Amino acid sequence: MPVQRLNHAVLYVRDVERSVAFYREALGFEVVMSMPGAAFLQAEGSSNDHDLGLFQIGAQAGPSSAGRSTVGLYHLAWEVDTLEELQRIAAKLGELGALAGASDHSTTKALYAKDPDGLEFEVSWLLPASLVTEDVLAARSTIRPLDLAAEIERYGGRTRGGVGVSFA
Secondary structure (H helix, E strand, C coil): CCCCCCCCEEEEECCHHHHHHHHHHHHCCEEEEEECCEEEEECCCCCCCCCEEEEECCCCCCCCCECCCECCCCCEEEECCCHHHHHHHHHHHHHCCCEEEEEECCCEEEEEEECCCCCEEEEEEECCHHHCCHHHHHHHHCCEECCHHHHHHHHCCCCCCCCCCCCC
16 A cells, blocks of 8 residues: 555654743644653644654753764755745744745745754645646756745645645
């Protein structure tokens, strides 16, 4: 049976309560279960039991060196339905000082951010297959800075994204 989607991710964090507060504030996740040193969060509208698990390992934990001196996970990516939602999240991440970058990958419009422990994640909107043109496909090999206002003007702020499929 082929894999259909990522069901959830689990992160080791220094302080569970701090991380819960961040993911609630930044992305609207809600706690569905918790215990001392652990919390399980669900994204709004998700049908998963939980989308994110957080396990506390304490303030003494060093920063992740994945990608610099060790192998490891680079980032997680969550999809949003509309460019308006991506714009709202960009503003919230900026307000929190968590926004680390924004890129236009042609078929994917992406924000990059870091949580309180410096763990990177992506929030993206995928161009629906019905809007993918030859010029969009040709631009896939080039990463450009994301101009959300221009993308909203081009595709509409409320156009539903590709939901995991951005080309036919």
